[in-house]
Ligand code: FES
């Protein structure tokens with residue numbers, strides 16, 4: 472982590488969806504604030520701001536992380552993937568979430584999709600228990616949980632068909 476003079480901002484380079492963003496950040500700013508409020512990656516949502524809901528999840532170096540619990544200065548130099556890139560690349564999850572009605576609101580859903588994408592990257596054929604385990608940090612107040620399992624398994628099947 473860069474050294475800070477008291478209260479001073481520091482320049483960091485955030486690698487987001489394959490592009491480098493050089494930006495001055497305050498030592499107190501978390502990654503979610505910088506992504507959403509300053510760089511326009513508005514799919515990275517804030518609900519709890521304390522690491523308890525998963526709505527701000529991004530993929531960092533292949534692992535899902537809650538961006539409200541990471542200081543922006545700590546994220547410098549790491550590969551960060553947001554839901555915008557998942558949509559831009561038309562990952563099957565985008566369609567299967569719609570097909571299976573796995574969402575009701577725009578707050579929790581991006582975090583679920585990002586977590587699901589990280590799961591499928593490391594496990595292309597997850598069973599129900601693996602999906603439940605991966606999603607345990609993502610909270611939906613509406614009870615859409617069964618639909619997430621169907622949507623993720625449908626996306627896994629589409630990826631396998633694509634690769635065949
Ligand atoms: S807003 Fe980050 S975990 Fe809830």
Ligand code: FES
Nearest residue numbers: 575576579612613
């Ligand atoms: S669909 Fe977002 S909280 Fe339930």
